[in-house]
Amino acid sequence: xxxxxxxxxxxxxxxxxxxxxxxxxxxxxxxxxxxxxxxxxxxxxxxxxxxxxxxxxxxxxxxxxxxxxxxxxxxxxxxxxxxxxxxxxxxxxxxxxxxxxxxxxxxxxxxxxxxxxxxxxxxxx
Amino acid sequence: xxxxxxxxxxxxxxxxxxxxxxxxxxxxxxxxxxxxxxxxxxxxxxxxxxxxxxxxxxxxxxxxxxxxxxxxxxxxxxxxxxxxxxxxxxxxxxxxxxxxxxxxxxxxxx
Numbered sequence: 628x629x630x631x632x633x634x635x636x637x638x639x640x641x642x643x644x645x646x647x648x649x650x651x652x653x654x655x656x657x658x659x660x661x662x663x664x665x666x667x668x669x670x671x672x673x674x675x676x677x678x679x680x681x682x683x684x685x686x687x688x689x690x691x692x693x694x695x696x697x698x699x700x701x702x703x704x705x706x707x708x709x710x711x712x713x714x715x716x717x718x719x720x721x722x723x724x725x726x727x728x729x730x731x732x733x734x735x736x737x738x739x740x741x742x743x744x745x746x747x748x749x750x751x752x
Numbered sequence: 753x754x755x756x757x758x759x760x761x762x763x764x765x766x767x768x769x770x771x772x773x774x775x776x777x778x779x780x781x782x783x784x785x786x787x788x789x790x791x792x793x794x795x796x797x798x799x800x801x802x803x804x805x806x807x808x809x810x811x812x813x814x815x816x817x818x819x820x821x822x823x824x825x826x827x828x829x830x831x832x833x834x835x836x837x838x839x840x841x842x843x844x845x846x847x848x849x850x851x852x853x854x855x856x857x858x859x860x861x862x
Contacts, residue, residue, distance in 0.1 A: 663851075672754065673789075673797065673840055675851035688850055722796055735844040737851070738787035738802035745796050 629653040631723050631743035639717075639750050645710040649723030649743055650703075657681045657701040661726040663739065664697065664708045666719040674719075678726055679706065713750045720745040755780060756841055756854035763860040764831050772826040772857045774841035780852060782822040786843040788815075791856075797840060801826060828859075836861050 635647035649662070656662065663678040677697045679685040687695050696709040710717060724739040757775040764770045776782065785804050789797035799808045801817035804824065816827040828835055841854040 672856045673842070673853040675842075675853065678851070686849070686851070689848065727802070733783075733846075735784040735846070736803055737785065737844055738799055738842070739789070739797075740799050740802070740808065742796040742798065 629725065629741045631725065631741055633721060633723050633743045633746040635721075635746060635748065637747060637749060639713055639748060640752055641714055641750055642712055645708070645713050645717060645748055645750070647708045647721055647723070647746065647748070648705055649707070650705050651725075652704070654725070655701075656699060656704050656706065661728040661737075662699065662706045663724050663726045665722045665724060665739070666717075667722070667745075668716075668719040676708065676710075676721075678728065715750050718748065718750045720747050754855040755845055755848065755850075755852040756843070758839075758841060758854035758857045760855065761858045761860065763862055765862050766831050766833060768831050769827065769829045770831060770859065772828075772839050772841075772859070774824045774826070774854050776822050776824075776843070776845075776852075778822055779847035780822075780843050780845040781819065781824055783846050784844045786817070786819055786824045786841055788817055788824075788826045789840045789842065789853075791838045791840065793838075800839075831861050833861050835859060 630652045632650045664676040677687045679697045694711045699706040722745045723743040725741040728737040788801040791797040804819040805817040838856045
């Protein structure tokens with residue numbers, strides 16, 4: 628059974644860097660699938676942040692692209708997110724997820740099939 | 753404001769059927785496959801439907817998905833109180849190069 632678990636600080640100061648890791652168990656990251664981050668501000672809807680393949684192919688939310696860095700560490704079977712220069716607007720529950728993603732004749736087939744439990748990150752001084 | 757439009761809330765009685773709509777455009781729903789997610793308060797979303805109308809493993813056949821043009825629908829029959837949750841649609845927007853979620857629909861089973 629595939630299990631994803633987020634980890635990282637629950638409190639980040641404004642202007643600093645939010646760093647989260649997602650440990651994957653029950654499946655080898657290097658075997659396939661894409662891996663993504665989604666966040667949800669308190670009381671609000673879901674917002675996709677970024678998606679990455681273990682070989683480096685990646686997609687980022689254009690509104691966050693300049694502040695986002697995502698990486699995959701196959702040796703640890705883990706992938707990570709860094710969000711730079713955070714503000715209070717970045718306060719949210721952050722989820723990591725496994726993403727099915729294929730593109731066939733320009734049509735994207737994609738969905739998130741396994742999610743972590745989520746971790747609340749608060750940006751405050 | 754979400755790229756995909758869902759009704760903020762819906763309600764129905766136990767045993768009834770409900771259809772939740774998700775409206776988009778030619779660059780998202782009209783072009784790519786859509787998925788649907790169910791989220792209970794304080795928990796992570798879980799996928800119900802993928803590739804427009806395929807039920808994910810373990811999802812009962814009370815849940816169904818369909819797509820027509822630039823809109824999609826999640827259907828739930830035989831409503832149960834345990835179906836009270838937030839439901840989100842999601843797909844890739846080719847023009848925006850962005851994965852988009854609908855704003856979510858809070859379903860109340862009265």
